Amino acid sequence: MLLVIFLAQERTGLQWPEVSGSTVFTIIASVSIVALLIYFINSVKGKFQKGDSDWERIHIHALNKGFSQKEISILQGFYQRLNIVEKESFDLEKNKKGSYYLLYTFFLNKDLIPIEERVKILGSLFFERKTDSLPHSTLDLKIGEVCSLEISSKKYLTFVIKKSETEILLKNHKWLSDGKGLSLPASVFCFRSGFGGIVFTGQVVSVSPEGILFHYSGNMRRKGGEKSASTIELSIELKTKSFVKREKGREEDSILLDDIVNKSLDEIDEILGNKPSKDKKEKSESKRIETVVEEIYKKAVTEKISDKFIQFRLEGNITDEILRRNEVWEVKMIFPTGVLFQAKGNIVPVPNSDDIFIFKYLSLDEKSRKELISEVQRLGANQD
Structure with a gap:
């Protein structure tokens, strides 16, 4: 009898409670609201984190461009004033045009920022x-x-x-x-x-x-722009490789006096190359063109040295054609301490001067840059 009562009570306790439709709706609505709230919080948090990482990329980009701390602060002040949508569109690699428009518009009426710094940053x-x-x-x-x-x-x-x-x-x-x-x-x-x-x-x-x-x-x-340039006089060597196309064997041809003695005017013209012979006319199409590598060396004396460029006075002359044909040069400079500095770059003439040029580095690794600055400081050079 007791067993029957116990089983009846146990069976009664295992019965599911009755749930109405309104209760189910309330539960679903509550769960949905909590889920949306969590999603919104994570979304906002993610956007802020993304904004921070985006600024870090911009910051590193500005450092690589050689921006001063003041210029970076100006750029950061601009970035902080952007809304979330504008921050997402300000991408110096993927959206240069849109990024330029945002920064240019911001700078238009910022008279408190020196105009030269605005031009430099843009x-x-x-x-x-x-x-x-x-x-x-x-x-x-x-x-x-x-x-x-x-x-x-x-x-x-x-x-x-x-x-x-x-x-x-x-x-x-x-x-x-x-x-x-x-x-x-x-x-x-x-x-x-x-x-x-x-x-x-x-x-x-x-x-x-x-x-x-x-x-x-x-x-x-x-x-401006030369504040980091120091006045130093050092001998330097400049060299480049020039690739010249010419007819194969052209320079090996030599003309002797015996070749033109007792010859007619037409024959002399043929020998001198002023008038092609019949044989040369037939073989003209078969002439081979070869590319010859010529090394060009120039010596100069530095006037100013910085980690951006070297201003130098050239010994001798250099033609515009050589500068136009040879874009990449290599500079070699030995400091009084015996330290050898070498770098690749471009040579451009200084306006209104025939013998003063600027060597602008194409790339300079951090080790070479620090070594260059150290040697310049060791010389106690005057900064302009």
Whole structure:
């Protein structure tokens, strides 16, 4: 009897409670709300973490460009003012055009930031590959290149729309009133990595909604960018390999006096190569062209040395054709301590000078850079 009662009670305790439809809906709704809340928190947290990692990439990129701490702070201040969507679109590798627009727009009305630093930051981040040479005239500026216009003691951020050998058309952000036949003294400042600032002097001759027309007077000077350059005189060697195409055996041909004695004028022309012979006409198509490697050596004396460039005075001369044909040179320099410094780079002439050039490093590893700076400091050189 007791067993029957016990089994009855146990069976009664195992019965499932009755659940209504409203209870099920409440449970599902509660679980959904909690899940959405967790997803939202993780999403926001992930975006903040992504924002931090994105800034780290920008920070490293700026350091590789040689930005000072002040310039990095300016860039960070801009980045912190962006909203989440803008931060996601600011990508210096995948979205250069959109990133440039955001930073340029931000800089337009930031008068508290020196105009030269704004031009340098924009130029270094977005135009360095297109502006890696020293300009000799306004014709060497690039379409879209960022610059500043100084007129009536005021400076404005702008960029190049059109250019010619003596004139630049600059973007007009409605700073100046329209006018033609003007002659307002002005200057245009642009920045070139490794060379510093370049200032073109001239006059603003007209202003319209289409742009500001600047007439270049022919005077150009460098401004800034050499603070880390030290005045040092050291002998250096420069060399490059030039690849020249020519007819095989052309230089081995020699003409002796006996070859042209007692010959007719036509025969002499054939020997001298002024008139092809019948045999040469038939074989002209079969001539082989060979590529000859010529090594070119030049000696020079340094004037300024930095971890960005070497300014030097060339011994002898060098033609524009050689500079144009040979883009990569190697410099060799031995310091008084016996330390050998070697690097590859480009040679560009300094404007208004026949024998002064700049050697701009193509790449310089951290070890070589530190060694160079150490040797320069050891010499106790004066910094400009």
